[in-house]
Amino acid sequence: MLDTIPRAVPEIALQAIQKLIRDGGYQAGDALPSQRDLAEQLGVSRASLREALSSLSALGLISVQPGKGVFVQTPSPTVRSAPQGFSWPYAEQVSAADTFQLRYVLEGFSAGQAAISLTAEDIDQLEANVAAMRQELRTGDFEAAARLDFEFHRRLLEASGNRAMLQIITASHDIFLESQKLPFIRPERAMETWQEHRKILRHLARHACGPAQKAMQEHIRNAASRTGILFPV
Known part of the structure; x- marks a missing residue:
């Protein structure tokens, strides 16, 4: 259950490890300090460190080898190159930018409301969804x-x-689904969607209304940005 995850923010640890690798001159195959030393050096909990390492492993930046340590690795080549620009098949009905803005408003609010009412079973199902997404992204599907x-x-x-x-989203299923495909034109950043879903889910599991709403809004704004769409909020 994700409601047992500490409140420490693992994204801080993730960014700190990336900086450590970059500034420390680590090369592919080099071992990082032990997890205990890393946690102390970065000032984060062991649980937050493990989650950060899991994310970096999924991104192909490190390899966590039980009993041996954490090793830097060269990211795998992307499955395919991102095209220049994108095709939006619903331009005559609504723009992609307008769709992301609508999602920002509707889904941010819905995430905050859902945080109040989600059951333990709901959280388990969402956790399974997030785990399945990670697997599909790792295989490039x-x-x-x-x-x-x-x-x-x-x-x-x-x-x-x-x-x-819900009726608005359901009635325009194809348009909203297309907006969720768009960010994947940047395969090298595909795992960011999974990371953002995990962040949302952590707040949902703690029934934190405000943080869940903010995390969802950040996710949709970031998704638009990965597509090349920026909008004021």
Whole structure:
């Protein structure tokens, strides 16, 4: 259960380890300090450090070898190159930018409301969804990852209890699903979607309404940015 995860922010540890690798001159194959030393050096909990290492491992930046240590590795080549620009098939109906802005408003609110009402079983199902997305992204199946992405967001809309918002998303299923495919035109940043879903889920598991809403809004703004769309908030 994710409600047992400490409140320390593992993203801080992740960024600190990346900086350590970059500034420390570590090369592929080099061993990082032990996890105990890393936790002390970075000033984070062991649990937060383990989560950061898990994320870096999923991104292909390190290899965690039980009983041996943590080793820097060269990121694997991306599955495919990102195209210049993107194709948005619904331009005559609504722009991609407008779609992301609508999602920012609706889904940010729904995540905050869902944090209040989600049950332990709901959290388990969302956790399974996030784990499945990680696997699909690691194999480069972005179509499957996008469907899991849509399902994650749909579950939160259902849990929010606002039938009007759910109806809007359901009626425009194809448009919203397409917006969730768009960020994957940048395969080298695909794992960021998974990381952001995990962050949202941590707040949901603690029933933290405000932080869950903020994390969802950050996720949608970042997703738009990965597509090349920026909008004021």
